[in-house]
Amino acid sequence: MSSGNPETRARILDAAWHLLEAADGREVRMGDIAKRAGVSRQAVYLHFPKRAELLIATTRHIDRAKGVDARLAASRNAGSGVERLDAFVEAWGNYIPEIHGVGRALMAMREHDPDAKTAWDDRMQAVRQGCEAAIRALAADGDLTDAFSPAEATDLLWTMLSVRAWEALRTDCGWSQRAYVDGMKAAARRLLVARDGRSG
Amino acid sequence: MSSGNPETRARILDAAWHLLEAADGREVRMGDIAKRAGVSRQAVYLHFPKRAELLIATTRHIDRAKGVDARLAASRNAGSGVERLDAFVEAWGNYIPEIHGVGRALMAMREHDPDAKTAWDDRMQAVRQGCEAAIRALAADGDLTDAFSPAEATDLLWTMLSVRAWEALRTDCGWSQRAYVDGMKAAARRLLVARDGRSG
DNA sequence: TTGCCGCTTGACACAGTGTAAACTCCACCC
DNA sequence: GGGTGGAGTTTACACTGTGTCAAGCGGCAA
Numbered sequence: 001m002s003s004g005n006p007e008t009r010a011r012i013l014d015a016a017w018h019l020l021e022a023a024d025g026r027e028v029r030m031g032d033i034a035k036r037a038g039v040s041r042q043a044v045y046l047h048f049p050k051r052a053e054l055l056i057a058t059t060r061h062i063d064r065a066k067g068v069d070a071r072l073a074a075s076r077n078a079g080s081g082v083e084r085l086d087a088f089v090e091a092w093g094n095y096i097p098e099i100h101g102v103g104r105a106l107m108a109m110r111e112h113d114p115d116a117k118t119a120w121d122d123r124m125q126a127v128r129q130g131c132e133a134a135i136r137a138l139a140a141d142g143d144l145t146d147a148f149s150p151a152e153a154t155d156l157l158w159t160m161l162s163v164r165a166w167e168a169l170r171t172d173c174g175w176s177q178r179a180y181v182d183g184m185k186a187a188a189r190r191l192l193v194a195r196d197g198r199s200g
Numbered sequence: 201m202s203s204g205n206p207e208t209r210a211r212i213l214d215a216a217w218h219l220l221e222a223a224d225g226r227e228v229r230m231g232d233i234a235k236r237a238g239v240s241r242q243a244v245y246l247h248f249p250k251r252a253e254l255l256i257a258t259t260r261h262i263d264r265a266k267g268v269d270a271r272l273a274a275s276r277n278a279g280s281g282v283e284r285l286d287a288f289v290e291a292w293g294n295y296i297p298e299i300h301g302v303g304r305a306l307m308a309m310r311e312h313d314p315d316a317k318t319a320w321d322d323r324m325q326a327v328r329q330g331c332e333a334a335i336r337a338l339a340a341d342g343d344l345t346d347a348f349s350p351a352e353a354t355d356l357l358w359t360m361l362s363v364r365a366w367e368a369l370r371t372d373c374g375w376s377q378r379a380y381v382d383g384m385k386a387a388a389r390r391l392l393v394a395r396d397g398r399s400g
Numbered sequence: 401t402t403g404c405c406g407c408t409t410g411a412c413a414c415a416g417t418g419t420a421a422a423c424t425c426c427a428c429c430c
Numbered sequence: 431g432g433g434t435g436g437a438g439t440t441t442a443c444a445c446t447g448t449g450t451c452a453a454g455c456g457g458c459a460a
Contacts, residue, residue: 005406027312029447040408045449108311111304112227124372147386155373156387164364172324173355186347187356191390205437229416240439245418 004047012037012044013061016054020101028105030054052116055106059099059123066098072130081138082193086185088134089161092127093181096166103163124162131157138192145194153192160184160191204247212237212244213261216254220301228305230254252316255306259299259323266298272330281338282393286385288334289361292327293381296366303363324362331357338392345394353392360387 015037019028030051034041048054063069072095075087096103109116132154138144144153159165161184169175175183215237219228230251234241248254263269272295275287296303309316332354338344344353359365361384369375375383 003406008406025311027447030449031447042409042450043407046407049449051448104311108308111225111308121372145390147390148383152383155369155375156383159365159368159373160360162364162368164362164368165359168359168362168364169355172321173359175355183348183352183356187391190345190347191387203437208437227416230418231416242419242440243438246438249418251417 004043008037008039008043009047010061012039012047012054013058016058017062017102020058020105023101050113050115052106052109052113052119055102055109055116056119058102059106059119062099062102066095068095071095075130076133078137081134081141081143082189084137085134085188085192088130089185089188090181092130092161093166093184094177096163097170097177100163100166107163124158127161128154128158131161135192143194145192148192156191157188160187204243208237208239208243209247210261212239212247212254213258216258217262217302220255220258220305223301250313250315252306252309252313252319255302255309255316256319258302259306259319262299262302266295268295271295275330276333278337281334281341281343282389284337285334285388285392288330289385289388290381292330292361293366293384294377296363297370297377300363300366307363324358327361328354328358331361335392343394345392348392356391357388360384360391 012033016028016033019032019036030044031041033054034044037044044054048057071091072088075084075091078084078087103120106116106120110120111117132150135144135150135153135157138153139150144150148156166180169180169183170177212233216228216233219232219236230244231241233254234244237244244254248257271291272288275284275291278284278287303320306316306320310320311317332350335344335350335353335357338353339350344350348356366380369380369383370377
């Protein structure tokens, strides 16, 4: 795929990952990543010609290290549609903080870098598929509200579970991660489940 | 407040406004604004020393031109809490597209410019107050769900009505503005209103 | 020994923001 | 008429960060 020693490549990806994770608002430059990886700035460009490529590769690196696929797959094994919705909200909701650092950087590039935009949009499309599947399971059980069409319900769930919404609730509103996951579960049920035995 | 001819200042603000409104993803540079205003780039800096200041002034300029205050005030006169919630969602939801151009630019600067961050956060705090007031009215009528505390309900409503969520639904999901407003009204009621006579 | 691979060093182009200084134009005021 | 100051213009430049280019260097393998 790309030139250079795979070990160096991995060191760069690790450096990018951890810097972005720790960067609380601060910019992470190519030079910072190089320094942290113990490599020259040009070496970084040898492995990743564009900043966007490095960021994209970093998300994949994290996915591999954290095993997203396995985690999201778990939500597919839930019994009922409602349980599946809960499981999906929990799985994805708890994955957001893991990729948030890179996500931030990638979202910021989205505006002026078409590659970054495509890469991030692709990832979000994958999340959307998860939402769609959860809604389908709900509908199959006859538990989907008739207030929204399945497509609308998918859109709403996907928007609710966006990284931006997570940022707003966690950072601006000061919710804990636990509160976020529980709150989103409750909100998703209220919003999308038909007969939920809700009283008020 | 600032030096220079108020007319020139207004021309610059108008230029910024219309360029940002029309800029669909494209960057709007200080030079672009100057050119459109029929003025030198340096003249822009004479009126607005920093890009962030220009953007902030532009939002205020739009507010004045579009009369937000009046529009939002209308939602305060609604009879019941539920009506007030509807009115607020409608008023703010229909205002988002008006400021979206500048909003985008300001949100993009938020990351590395503290002034831009403060300015945008202040604006969003104002929206939050509106959410809070709507929730309070709902609670006063005894119509607020007991699934969430008033604070949580405010946070959820505020997040739902964020510019990012609007972008997601309108741009990524292809909702029309009408569909957005109606969808948000329905979602807000489902999520927050206790006895809404909902069937499914 | 030769040759390549992986990396380093150092220089540079480019864009966009922001600063600085000198100069023009005009209106106003004595 | 002559002086003054405000508003804007022109030109030039510093700075930051991305991305490119070219030369060089150490180690390893044929």
